[in-house]
Amino acid sequence: MITIESLTKRYGGYTAVDQVTFSAAPGRVTGFLGPNGAGKSTTMRIMVGLTPASSGTATVLGRHYADLPNPGREVGVLLDASAQHAGRTGREILTVAARTIGVPKDRVDEMLARVSLTEEEAGRRVRNYSLGMRQRLGIATALIGDPEVLILDEPANGLDPAGIRWMRDLLRGFADEGGTVLLSSHLLHEIEVIADDIVVIGNGRIVAEGSKDDLLASAGTLVRSDDPVALAAALTAAGITTHTGGDGALRAEADAAAVGRTAFAAGVPVTELRAADGAGLEEIFLELTAETQREGAAA
């Protein structure tokens, strides 16, 4: 369990994290989603005691990270896969981690197998690792203490498609066994396929949070017609809010049945009608974070 309450971080006059409150529950994968610079890494660094908060609290398993008796046994952390000692081999890094937190040495081989790093790769120095290999080693280090909680900043960065699938299965399995997973990403699709719960941050503030299913349901209905102007007018007249997509489709804030009936009553033929799902979530994400997108509302 991770609990964040009214967390604020100021750098001089700039507020990077602004009154952030959310929690990540056991048995669930919580996705922490937001555009570049939204405050994800800062929030995660505060969680693990690397950055002091200006105000508010962040606790893991009911305590501040620094107060956990042996944090490595309770919380697995991967914030920056490139921050590993470049001159050591992967095996050495895991061996040091195992000794530091007091787990048996045979966990090293177990973890190497778990993240699919070969014997030969484990003997190479980390400076010669690809980004994906560093991520795998970082995951192995996070898991070596058999923790209850995982805090991972952009863990899929640099992984190939098979690696992303592997990561997804690994985190799913971890949560299914009762673990708490918090992972950040600025990639919506990545979060959408893996997360049970989603927390969206923009400009240091939480702009949406809830179960993925609820967020997807709130994405509404995607509807298409040869006459989108007439369709939009009919829906608006019926009190249904619509948003125009780039490709002529409309996203309506109502369920498919209501949208279909309204179009039928108005005599506007519909050529496509379905739950907006992923496309809708992407639009919601862009709308919610529009102020903070470098590309502005045009994105």
Ligand SMILES: Nc1ncnc2c1ncn2[C@@H]1O[C@H](COP(=O)(O)OP(=O)(O)OP(=O)(O)O)[C@@H](O)[C@H]1O
């Ligand atoms: N030490 C610091 N001093 C001043 N500003 C900082 C410092 N660390 C972070 N910031 C600022 O705080 C904001 C949030 O940064 P953060 O790294 O938390 O974003 P992020 O959501 O993780 O972004 P990304 O997806 O790009 O990794 C940014 O504007 C960043 O420049």
